[in-house]
Amino acid sequence: MIFSSVVEWLADPANWTGTGGLLRRIAEHLRYTVVAVLGAAAFAVPLGLAVGHTGRGATVVVGAANAMRALPTLGVITLLSLQLGILEVGPVLLGLGILAVPPILAGAYAGVQSVDPAVVDAAAGVGMTSWQRLWRVEVPIAMPLLLGGLRGAVLQVVATATVAAYVGLGGLGRPLLDGLRVTDYPQVAGAAVVVAGLALLLDLGLAAVQRSLVPRGLRLASRTVGGAA
Amino acid sequence: MIDDLIDYLGNPRNRETVRELLLVHARLSLVPLVLGLLAALPVGWAAHRFRVARALVLGASNVLYTVPSLALFVILPPVLGTKILDELNVVVALALYTAALLVRPVADALDALPAHVLAAATAVGYRPLRRFLTVELPLAVPVLAAGVRVASVSNISLVSVGALIGVGGLGQLFTEGFQSAYNPPIVVGIVFTLALALVVDLLLVAARRLLTPWLPRRGRGQRVRPLPAGVDVRGATGSAGGAA
Numbered sequence: 001m002i003f004s005s006v007v008e009w010l011a012d013p014a015n016w017t018g019t020g021g022l023l024r025r026i027a028e029h030l031r032y033t034v035v036a037v038l039g040a041a042a043f044a045v046p047l048g049l050a051v052g053h054t055g056r057g058a059t060v061v062v063g064a065a066n067a068m069r070a071l072p073t074l075g076v077i078t079l080l081s082l083q084l085g086i087l088e089v090g091p092v093l094l095g096l097g098i099l100a101v102p103p104i105l106a107g108a109y110a111g112v113q114s115v116d117p118a119v120v121d122a123a124a125g126v127g128m129t130s131w132q133r134l135w136r137v138e139v140p141i142a143m144p145l146l147l148g149g150l151r152g153a154v155l156q157v158v159a160t161a162t163v164a165a166y167v168g169l170g171g172l173g174r175p176l177l178d179g180l181r182v183t184d185y186p187q188v189a190g191a192a193v194v195v196a197g198l199a200l201l202l203d204l205g206l207a208a209v210q211r212s213l214v215p216r217g218l219r220l221a222s223r224t225v226g227g228a229a
Numbered sequence: 230m231i232d233d234l235i236d237y238l239g240n241p242r243n244r245e246t247v248r249e250l251l252l253v254h255a256r257l258s259l260v261p262l263v264l265g266l267l268a269a270l271p272v273g274w275a276a277h278r279f280r281v282a283r284a285l286v287l288g289a290s291n292v293l294y295t296v297p298s299l300a301l302f303v304i305l306p307p308v309l310g311t312k313i314l315d316e317l318n319v320v321v322a323l324a325l326y327t328a329a330l331l332v333r334p335v336a337d338a339l340d341a342l343p344a345h346v347l348a349a350a351t352a353v354g355y356r357p358l359r360r361f362l363t364v365e366l367p368l369a370v371p372v373l374a375a376g377v378r379v380a381s382v383s384n385i386s387l388v389s390v391g392a393l394i395g396v397g398g399l400g401q402l403f404t405e406g407f408q409s410a411y412n413p414p415i416v417v418g419i420v421f422t423l424a425l426a427l428v429v430d431l432l433l434v435a436a437r438r439l440l441t442p443w444l445p446r447r448g449r450g451q452r453v454r455p456l457p458a459g460v461d462v463r464g465a466t467g468s469a470g471g472a473a
Contacts, residue, residue, distance in 0.1 A: 002307040070426035072381050072389035074400055075419040078407040082415070159297030166393055167407070175301065180313075180394060189307075192300035199295040 002185065009186035020174070022194055028170035028196065030129040032161045036093050036152055040100035045146070048108025052142070053134050062109065065102040073099050073160050081167040092164045094164065099160055100153035103125025107149015140215045154206060158199045172198070232414065237413035247402070251314075251421055256396025257391070258384040259429070261320050265327020266377060272328065273335025274361065283336060290329035298322060298387045302394050319391045325389070327380045334376035338369035371444065374437035378430055385426045389418070399425075 009015060016022045051061045073095050080091035115138050123137045141147075165173030172195045179187030251379050251429045276283040296304075301322040309321060342365055350364045402418030415442030438444075 066382070067423070067427075070386055070423050072386050072400065072403070072419060072422045074392060074397075075387045075403045075415055075422065078403045079412060079415045079419065082407065082410055082412055155295055159299070160390075162297060163390070163393070164300050166404075173299070176303070177393065180303070185307075185313075188303050192303050196296045196300045196304075199297055200292065203291075203295045214357075 002189075003101035003195075005186040006189045006193065009095055009129050009190040015175075015187075015190070019094055022191075024174070025170060025172050025174055025191075026194070026198060028164075029158070029161050029172045029195075032089075032092060032096060032164055032169075032171055033154065033157045033202075036157050036161075037100050037104075037150070039093065040097040040102050040153060041150065043097075044101045044104040045108050048105045048146075048149075049134065049139065049142075052109045052112025053130075053138060058109070061105065065105045068098060071098060074163050074166070077163055077167055078213045082213045089169060092161075092167060095163075096161060100157050103149045103152040103156065105149070107146045107152070108142065110149075111145035114145060115141045141218060144210065144214050144218070147206070147213060151203065151206040151210060155199055155203055158202055159195070162195060233411075233413045234416060237411075237417065243414075247399075247421065250399050250401055250418075250471075251425065252398075254385070254422070255425060255429075257316065257388045257396070257398050258323065258381070261323035262327055262377070262384055264324040265380065266331060266373075268324065268328040269331035269335050269414070270366075272275055273332045274339060276332060276336040277339035286332055287336070290332045293325060293329040298326070298390050299393060301325070302391060302396075310460050314395050316396050318394075319388065319396050323384045323387060327346055327384060330374045330380045330383070331373070334372050335369065338372035339365060341372070342368055367440065370437060371441045374433060374440075378433050381429050381433060382426050385422060385429065389422060411416050 014021075018024070047061065051058050073076035076098060080094055081088070084091050102198055114133075119141070120137060123133045128136065145211055161171050162173030164171045164175060165177045172191055174191075175187055176191035176195070179185070179191060236245075272286055276286040302318050303313065305311070305318045305321055309315075309317065311317050323426070346364065346368070347360070350360045355364065388398045389400030389403060391397035392404045395401075397404070399418040399422050402414040406412060406414035406418070
């Protein structure tokens with residue numbers, strides 16, 4: 001039975017430890033993911049907040065972000081690797097970062113957009129400056145959507161970081177692609193299961209973070225309003 | 230760079246290859262789009278109608294969406310009894326993602342229908358199935374169309390990942406170019422992938438307009454929320470799990 005051989009492969013401690021072991025691959029995979037997402041967030045969060053706050057350039061930015069979603073990451077990474085040098089981690093991080101930008105940007109922008117204009121007016125009415133309105137009103141209210149975008153980006157990048165192995169790097173794509181080359185199916189499927197498990201765990205963790213970072217006022221509001229509706 | 234591109238596309242053999250791969254790419258991304266939509270309609274309806282089904286269906290689609298596409302491509306063969314190089318693996322995987330992405334919009338759109346419209350339809354004698362097909366579904370089109378657009382972009386970019394297992398439409402130009410350290414096929418592959426996504430998106434917008442003649446042609450007056458679906462579903466963002 002094919003599935004039992006996959007379970008057997010996963011249960012073998014020899015596949016988890018050592019230089020090419022799964023633990024090491026998971027660490028590499030997470031490193032690519034974290035660096036790419038943080039890099040993308042450093043660019044996309046301020047941009048999304050600025051566009052949402054000022055309302056300027058929304059059409060252009062949203063359009064560009066949507067077009068970026070269609071960029072095939074494998075193509076971007078192979079092209080950058082050829083241009084910038086194979087076996088360097090830069091092209092992979094850049095390619096994964098590009099993948100992470102649209103969901104983060106959309107989350108930040110949609111979050112600020114979703115703030116009730118009356119609330120922003122009220123904040124202005126009590127004398128808050130533009131900067132204070134952004135940080136003390138819009139950002140906290142935008143938090144759930146902002147984090148939702150970040151969560152989506154993490155999932156996409158975790159899934160796609162397998163591509164790194166194709167251009168000669170590590171991560172969980174390594175055992176998967178190596179297994180394909182020698183038609184070692186248990187290894188291929190085993191690695192696939194580990195990627196899926198990692199994605200699921202990360203998503204659950206981020207969902208918990210997302211819930212805990214929603215401001216208390218919003219939670220109260222959604223209980224009363226949502227409960228009534 | 231430009232000269233290389235002209236060289237590459239100047240060769241009729243290469244043009245023929247690109248044309249064939251483009252067709253494969255369109256087939257691998259659009260067939261699952263249709264299948265996924267067809268599957269999402271009854272499932273989304275069930276999620277809208279029954280509370281228990283809703284929790285189950287939305288939970289399952291969330292989990293499914295976290296499974297990376299490359300992982301799904303290689304896990305499916307023993308489940309389906311296919312060979313690992315079979316196109317069917319990619320088609321089924323992308324149809325599953327499409328359905329997972331669309332179930333929630335279908336359920337939400339049906340939830341949001343005004344009760345008086347449904348009551349009116351029932352009052353003039355529409356039976357449930359006819360009411361669903363001729364009243365509820367058309368009214369859900371705007372929300373559905375947004376979801377389908379996200380899914381189409383996501384599918385088109387995911388197909389390329391299939392190149393790593395040898396079934397990837399235009400993605401094969403990436404692996405081919407990388408292996409021979411030759412840029413032009415990669416650039417051509419990226420450009421045609423973007424073009425395919427753009428053309429399909431325009432067609433979907435046109436289809437949405439045809440199907441919803443009662444809506445203003447430009448959403449300027451009405452407050453349309455930009456990027457609705459993608460954001461918390463990780464849609465094309467999607468593409469959530471799905472990205473590779």
